[in-house]
Amino acid sequence: MDKRNPSKSNIVQSVDVCIEVLLNVAKNPDIRLTEVAQNLGETKPRILRMLRTLERRGLVRKSGTGTYRLGTTAIILGTAASTQVDLVRIANPILEEVGQKANETTQLRIIDNGESLCIAKFEPMRDLRVQAMIGRRRPLTAGSYKVLLAYLHPQVQLQMIPETLPRLTKRTITDRGKLVAELDKIRRQGFCVSYGEVSDQLVSVSVPVLAFDGSVIAAVNVGAPAFRTQKSDVDRFIVLLKEASSKISARLGW
Amino acid sequence: MDKRNPSKSNIVQSVDVCIEVLLNVAKNPDIRLTEVAQNLGETKPRILRMLRTLERRGLVRKSGTGTYRLGTTAIILGTAASTQVDLVRIANPILEEVGQKANETTQLRIIDNGESLCIAKFEPMRDLRVQAMIGRRRPLTAGSYKVLLAYLHPQVQLQMIPETLPRLTKRTITDRGKLVAELDKIRRQGFCVSYGEVSDQLVSVSVPVLAFDGSVIAAVNVGAPAFRTQKSDVDRFIVLLKEASSKISARLGW
DNA sequence: AAGCGCGTTACGATAGGCGTAACTTGAAAT
DNA sequence: ATTTCAAGTTACGCCTATCGTAACGCGCTT
Numbered sequence: 001m002d003k004r005n006p007s008k009s010n011i012v013q014s015v016d017v018c019i020e021v022l023l024n025v026a027k028n029p030d031i032r033l034t035e036v037a038q039n040l041g042e043t044k045p046r047i048l049r050m051l052r053t054l055e056r057r058g059l060v061r062k063s064g065t066g067t068y069r070l071g072t073t074a075i076i077l078g079t080a081a082s083t084q085v086d087l088v089r090i091a092n093p094i095l096e097e098v099g100q101k102a103n104e105t106t107q108l109r110i111i112d113n114g115e116s117l118c119i120a121k122f123e124p125m126r127d128l129r130v131q132a133m134i135g136r137r138r139p140l141t142a143g144s145y146k147v148l149l150a151y152l153h154p155q156v157q158l159q160m161i162p163e164t165l166p167r168l169t170k171r172t173i174t175d176r177g178k179l180v181a182e183l184d185k186i187r188r189q190g191f192c193v194s195y196g197e198v199s200d201q202l203v204s205v206s207v208p209v210l211a212f213d214g215s216v217i218a219a220v221n222v223g224a225p226a227f228r229t230q231k232s233d234v235d236r237f238i239v240l241l242k243e244a245s246s247k248i249s250a251r252l253g254w
Numbered sequence: 255m256d257k258r259n260p261s262k263s264n265i266v267q268s269v270d271v272c273i274e275v276l277l278n279v280a281k282n283p284d285i286r287l288t289e290v291a292q293n294l295g296e297t298k299p300r301i302l303r304m305l306r307t308l309e310r311r312g313l314v315r316k317s318g319t320g321t322y323r324l325g326t327t328a329i330i331l332g333t334a335a336s337t338q339v340d341l342v343r344i345a346n347p348i349l350e351e352v353g354q355k356a357n358e359t360t361q362l363r364i365i366d367n368g369e370s371l372c373i374a375k376f377e378p379m380r381d382l383r384v385q386a387m388i389g390r391r392r393p394l395t396a397g398s399y400k401v402l403l404a405y406l407h408p409q410v411q412l413q414m415i416p417e418t419l420p421r422l423t424k425r426t427i428t429d430r431g432k433l434v435a436e437l438d439k440i441r442r443q444g445f446c447v448s449y450g451e452v453s454d455q456l457v458s459v460s461v462p463v464l465a466f467d468g469s470v471i472a473a474v475n476v477g478a479p480a481f482r483t484q485k486s487d488v489d490r491f492i493v494l495l496k497e498a499s500s501k502i503s504a505r506l507g508w
Numbered sequence: 509a510a511g512c513g514c515g516t517t518a519c520g521a522t523a524g525g526c527g528t529a530a531c532t533t534g535a536a537a538t
Numbered sequence: 539a540t541t542t543c544a545a546g547t548t549a550c551g552c553c554t555a556t557c558g559t560a561a562c563g564c565g566c567t568t
Contacts, residue, residue: 010517011307013555014525015272019311023327026334034545043527048547053265057273058366061339066546070335072364072373073277075342076389078332080280081324085315088329112312112326119326135330264548267524268556288514297558302516320515 017042018050025060026074030067087218088120090251095122095220098240102233104224105130109145109206110217112137114160116145119218130202130223141165141179142172143198144206144221150186151208151216157183171196191238195226203229207241212254220244271296272304279314280328284321341472342374344505349376349474352494356487358478359384363399363460364471366391368414370399373472384456384477395419395433396426397452398460398475404440405462405470411437425450445492449480457483461495466508474498 017040024036037047051068054060058073082088091108099106099122108120116139121132140149141161149157157180165174171194173179186192191207198204203226209218222237271294278290291301305322308314312327336342345362353360353376362374370393375386394403395415403411411434419428425448427433440446445461452458457480463472476491 010303011310012268012272012303014266014268015304015307016311018266018269018272019307019313022331023311026331026338029334029338032545033547044546045528045548046526049264049266049525050269053269053273056265057270057277059273069338070331072335072339072342072366072371074331074335075339075373076332076371077276077280077324077328078330078335079388080283081326081328081332084280084283084323085326085329088326110326117326117330119329134333286514287516298515299517299559300557303556 014050017046018054021047021050022054022059022070022074025054025068026070029069030063032067036068082120085119086252087248091120091218091220091248092122094244094247094251095120098122098220098222098244099124101240102222102224102237104222104237105132107132107221107223108209109138109148109219109221111140111148111160114140116140116148116219128225130225132223138198139166139168142168142194144192144194144204145219146179146183146194147186147192147206147208147219148216150183150192151214168198169196169200171200173197191241193234193238201226203234205234205237205241207238207245209245209248210254211249211252218248220248268304271300272308275301275304276308276313276324276328279308279322280324283323284317286321290322336374339373340506341502345374345472345474345502346376348498348501349374352376352474352476352498353378355494356476356478356491358476358491359386361386361475361477362463363392363402363473363475365394365402365414368394370394370402370473382479384479386477392452393420393422396422396448398446398448398458399473400433400437400448401440401446401460401462401473402470404437404446405468422452423450423454425454427451445495447488447492455480457488459488459491459495461492461499463499463502464508465503465506472502474502 020040021036024039025031028035033044033048033051037044040047051060055062058071060068061071062068088108095106095108103124103126105124106122107118109116109118115137118132118134118136121134123129123132138145140146149160152160161176161179165172165176165179167174173182191205194204196202202223204221204223206219206221208216209220211217220241222241224233274294275290278293279285282289287298287302287305291298294301305314309316309325312325314322315325316322342362349360349362357378357380359378360376361372363370363372369391372386372388372390375388377383377386392399394400403414406414415430415433419426419430419433421428427436445459448458450456456477458475458477460473460475462470463474465471474495476495
């Protein structure tokens, strides 16, 4: 009866589908009714009703040619959200500070649905810099975002690590055993540096952000082109990020 | 039967209510279930189901004490939206350019639901500056946002002007006749300057952004403290804003 | 200890929303 | 020009998802 959620559903299905529609439009600008319906495996009339409802409220906007995009209400929601999500609100100025000092791009990432997700960023005024984007997802198993995994219970950890690890570059770790060993090392040293695991020629440094109970709720990160990043720079980044991490934890009231 | 929309409803009511819930949380951070239910005139179980559905998708987040805020998914939505709404995407760099040159706060405003709504902004790096906020609403009848009204069909215009005009300061126009005369003047000169109509000691300059057919789709605005704004500055702002307006129109493909 | 208000659960009644099917439109193909 | 196809839309009757009532547990105040 309830294919998606086999347990008793105390949620509103039509609303749930509608959120899927909204996220689908967000991911695929200028998508058409038929595509959305196909993507979600729903009928066209149903999706049409949903899109119309969303449109009436300005969450999506229909173009003259029948394609849908997000609307102005979505912008307002997002702006409100970034002042309401404590982690983001607090991290933003700190990310900027680190970014200015390092003169490189900084990010705040969390675990979301088995991936790492960028929820805040800062990019320095500099012609060549690492591009960051709020909402962009990356595997948890590649690059320095591994710190997000390193402090989880071993069981959960293994659950989060897929059978076959996605290979992004030739330096990406693809052996589960090696990865677990690496995670051990990260946990001991308290940070993670990766060289060209996500993109070639990119250095990435991450430090975990701890909650009061020692659990990891996020990671702060510096990303930089390898050619201008010496060992000494990496060390500097680590110090900056550790300071930042402590500040964020403190400001969250811990 | 259908109190809100007397005509045939081809929308999904539960989704519509759910959007109201979401917007309500956006407006009132740390709101409680009971409050939302009261605000919307709905029952608690209904709102609870909605909030749970929204929470599952990360659009809202429930705190330990039972209060609700927007969640990370809302941030992502908003970020995606600001790259998808043409007007905002195009206006942003232009607002920044004008803002840098004027060294004052700039805004992009549209008509939404009988009010003016800020959908993009730039604030200069300066200790004292006008505060702008995406999502903030202002009356259409006060301050230089009047330009948004000035080019509407007289019928629609009158419809948008409430019986009694809200008085924000002692300089606010509160007489309908005077307002209509003022709108005439604005239409002839192509811009609007207001002195202390919205806030005391604030100068506001707005220029309309035109669509291909000559209709006004938005207004670009400079806001500045009166004490440091000479007549010559206002003239400069007008020139800058007119350039900006043309650029935006052009980049929209008109 | 009693009272209040909050969040939550259970459940049966119902109307809201679903999918089927049919229609319109416009573009592509013959 | 005629046909074909698919996208978007509308209509409508059936059915189930969703609703509100009522009741419960819980914490805080009186």
